[in-house]
Amino acid sequence: VPDLWPLRRPAGDRRLSVPLSAPRIAVDLLGGDAGPDVVIDGAVLATKRWPDLELRLVGPPADTRAALASRGVDDRIRVVAASQFIAMDEDPVRAVRSRRDATVRVAARLLRDGEADACVSVGSTGAAVAAALFTLGRLPGVTRPPLAVTVPAPRGLVVLLDAGATTTAGADLLGQFALAGVAYAQIRLGIEEPSVGLLSVGSERGKGDPLRREAEQRLAELLPALGVRFRGNVESDAVAVGGLVDVVVTDGFTGNVLLKGMEGAIGALLAASAGELDPLAMEALARVVRGLGPESQGGAVLLGVKGVVVVGHGSSSPDAVASCIAAAASAAREGLVPRLTESLETLVAHRRSDAPQAQRMPA
Amino acid sequence: VPDLWPLRRPAGDRRLSVPLSAPRIAVDLLGGDAGPDVVIDGAVLATKRWPDLELRLVGPPADTRAALASRGVDDRIRVVAASQFIAMDEDPVRAVRSRRDATVRVAARLLRDGEADACVSVGSTGAAVAAALFTLGRLPGVTRPPLAVTVPAPRGLVVLLDAGATTTAGADLLGQFALAGVAYAQIRLGIEEPSVGLLSVGSERGKGDPLRREAEQRLAELLPALGVRFRGNVESDAVAVGGLVDVVVTDGFTGNVLLKGMEGAIGALLAASAGELDPLAMEALARVVRGLGPESQGGAVLLGVKGVVVVGHGSSSPDAVASCIAAAASAAREGLVPRLTESLETLVAHRRSDAPQAQRMPA
Numbered sequence: 028v029p030d031l032w033p034l035r036r037p038a039g040d041r042r043l044s045v046p047l048s049a050p051r052i053a054v055d056l057l058g059g060d061a062g063p064d065v066v067i068d069g070a071v072l073a074t075k076r077w078p079d080l081e082l083r084l085v086g087p088p089a090d091t092r093a094a095l096a097s098r099g100v101d102d103r104i105r106v107v108a109a110s111q112f113i114a115m116d117e118d119p120v121r122a123v124r125s126r127r128d129a130t131v132r133v134a135a136r137l138l139r140d141g142e143a144d145a146c147v148s149v150g151s152t153g154a155a156v157a158a159a160l161f162t163l164g165r166l167p168g169v170t171r172p173p174l175a176v177t178v179p180a181p182r183g184l185v186v187l188l189d190a191g192a193t194t195t196a197g198a199d200l201l202g203q204f205a206l207a208g209v210a211y212a213q214i215r216l217g218i219e220e221p222s223v224g225l226l227s228v229g230s231e232r233g234k235g236d237p238l239r240r241e242a243e244q245r246l247a248e249l250l251p252a253l254g255v256r257f258r259g260n261v262e263s264d265a266v267a268v269g270g271l272v273d274v275v276v277t278d279g280f281t282g283n284v285l286l287k288g289m290e291g292a293i294g295a296l297l298a299a300s301a302g303e304l305d306p307l308a309m310e311a312l313a314r315v316v317r318g319l320g321p322e323s324q325g326g327a328v329l330l331g332v333k334g335v336v337v338v339g340h341g342s343s344s345p346d347a348v349a350s351c352i353a354a355a356a357s358a359a360r361e362g363l364v365p366r367l368t369e370s371l372e373t374l375v376a377h378r379r380s381d382a383p384q385a386q387r388m389p390a
Numbered sequence: 391v392p393d394l395w396p397l398r399r400p401a402g403d404r405r406l407s408v409p410l411s412a413p414r415i416a417v418d419l420l421g422g423d424a425g426p427d428v429v430i431d432g433a434v435l436a437t438k439r440w441p442d443l444e445l446r447l448v449g450p451p452a453d454t455r456a457a458l459a460s461r462g463v464d465d466r467i468r469v470v471a472a473s474q475f476i477a478m479d480e481d482p483v484r485a486v487r488s489r490r491d492a493t494v495r496v497a498a499r500l501l502r503d504g505e506a507d508a509c510v511s512v513g514s515t516g517a518a519v520a521a522a523l524f525t526l527g528r529l530p531g532v533t534r535p536p537l538a539v540t541v542p543a544p545r546g547l548v549v550l551l552d553a554g555a556t557t558t559a560g561a562d563l564l565g566q567f568a569l570a571g572v573a574y575a576q577i578r579l580g581i582e583e584p585s586v587g588l589l590s591v592g593s594e595r596g597k598g599d600p601l602r603r604e605a606e607q608r609l610a611e612l613l614p615a616l617g618v619r620f621r622g623n624v625e626s627d628a629v630a631v632g633g634l635v636d637v638v639v640t641d642g643f644t645g646n647v648l649l650k651g652m653e654g655a656i657g658a659l660l661a662a663s664a665g666e667l668d669p670l671a672m673e674a675l676a677r678v679v680r681g682l683g684p685e686s687q688g689g690a691v692l693l694g695v696k697g698v699v700v701v702g703h704g705s706s707s708p709d710a711v712a713s714c715i716a717a718a719a720s721a722a723r724e725g726l727v728p729r730l731t732e733s734l735e736t737l738v739a740h741r742r743s744d745a746p747q748a749q750r751m752p753a
Binding site for chain 2: 263269
């Protein structure tokens with residue numbers, strides 16, 4: 028049996044971890060590009076890989092039961108009825124508000140009511156974020172929760188946030204993102220003192236637009252005071268190649284453009300290679316590409332809400348869905364939420380002791 | 391003899407083109423990562439590939455003559471003496487102002503004084519932009535000149551701008567960039583009516599941060615009124631994969647992050663493939679990668695100054711330097727500056743006839 032999460036565990040303080048013998052993951056079946064069958068395949072795959080998982084599949088009950096029956100029933104998979112879905116191109120806030128029975132809302136309710144330990148969706152990212160905010164609420168000290176993605180760069184894993192939950196961010200919000208990213212990297216990368224970089228267009232001090240220049244100064248004051256190693260500005264290769272810092276912080280617009288650009292460039296290279304490499308080499312290249320995608324690392328985790336919410340790519344394969352489920356189970360098992368809560372309390376306490384900073388904090 | 395620029399020529403109006411029988415290109419020898427020898431190798435390569443070129447190598451005269459002598463002298467290459475250089479990590483504006491004899495300033499002066507038709511630098515991009523603004527000046531109607539890069543995406547060439555000249559841009563400036571990009575794409579891609587997209591995090595209307603939402607509306611009003619096809623928001627894959635629009639417009643911060651992320655992802659894939667593919671397949675893959683980089687397309691062209699200025703990557707190979715020289719020669723030969731001038735005059739005239747728009751125009 029492979030480990031649920033084949034990565035190093037934190038070597039240091041473990042008192043925050045919440046060992047769950049059988050993590051229960053709510054899985055939103057609707058909203059993905061390929062429909063519920065792919066998500067069900069991923070769920071079944073996850074239960075085969077990790078025998079201690081329990082799943083709650085949230086979707087239309089009759090269809091889901093029929094799909095499960097044809098795949099061989101497993102009593103660790105239960106079906107929770109919900110049938111409204113939210114399309115990728117809808118206004119997510121309005122859709123989530125108006126549809127009480129939307130699968131993503133029902134999945135979030137299971138989490139809120141203690142009937143699941145984490146939830147996973149491959150539907151609209153905006154809808155998952157809206158449902159999490161609406162149903163679970165923010166942790167104290169969080170203005171807007173960021174999405175964190177773990178990029179398996181060749182020189183080491185890198186946590187990038189925000190991957191697209193919030194398109195704009197001021198310097199204060201980037202400070203919150205940095206602390207949330209550090210707490211997540213401690214669990215996810217198993218590093219006691221993760222280092223942080225600010226994404227910019229040069230690594231020298233003062234590079235970037237006015238937001239980056241302000242944020243660099245703010246983070247250089249804030250993070251060391253909270254015991255976090257801040258390495259200043261980094262460029263895109265800190266995400267794509269890795270090995271420079273453990274956590275890269277940016278606004279959700281830039282983070283999303285960067286991730287989609289990296290994905291697009293890799294896809295372009297695959298397409299352009301098709302005529303130049305022989306079939307065996309193409310297969311090997313495709314394997315390398317699958318290993319390099321953030322999808323291989325379990326999608327994006329929403330940080331700063333009162334629960335573990337994992338969002339996968341709309342076009343996730345069954346394998347990618349299984350990775351998202353593993354990421355959700357691992358984050359729940361390692362106590363992501365209590366750890367984030369403690370980290371953000373430190374930020375709030377620091378600001379209370381520092382009046383001018385507190386005045387600059389967004390309401 | 392290969393064509394100087396192996397691409398389609400504009401099928402339509404040619405009266406703006408300026409056929410130059412022997413384009414004279416000023417080449418800044420200093421400031422690149424690998425020193426002047428690589429640039430000299432690239433210059434010699436360019437004269438071998440394109441017999442109608444004339445080059446002015448701007449650098450320390452004794453060293454440059456010695457380097458040329460060891461490569462076999464060619465009377466189409468002349469040396470212009472200048473010996474101050476500007477490092478990558480200097481404040482470019484201050485450095486350009488204070489060093490009258492900096493190679494990049496001398497190269498720009500050759501252009502201003504009619505002794506060269508275009509200039510090329512692989513030194514600090516900021517210094518090349520500052521030298522161009524300082525010595526050549528802006529075209530009428532240009533607030534801040536953008537850098538345009540031609541990305542050889544698998545589904546077609548895409549002009550991306552701004553690639554990093556100006557880190558911030560409002561909606562009005564993005565409108566200027568769009569028009570400059572269209573004028574450049576007409577020459578560079580040989581398309582009579584290039585289509586334009588605005589880089590965002592989703593292709594639906596209203597996606598993105600407040601800047602993108604404002605810019606999308608502004609471009610949707612402005613561009614069709616000037617006869618330009620505007621396709622609304624596009625995502626990063628419009629740059630990486632291509633085939634959606636001919637010109638992608640964004641601010642220089644986002645454009646630079648995207649380009650470096652694409653470059654980093656490709657580099658990461660190459661690194662990760664090294665252990666998985668056999669040596670022959672790796673060679674084939676490296677060839678595909680060289681063909682996909684913007685470097686294969688001749689660096690970045692600064693649009694909106696009174697002269698053709700091409701900026702290459704600091705780590706350009708001799709081959710990439712030769713491509714930059716070809717790009718500069720081609721832009722000069724096709725009349726980039728008069729064509730841009732006419733296009734921007736249309737923008738200014740449109741704004742004069744539209745009072746509320748004119749008031750919103752930056753000073």
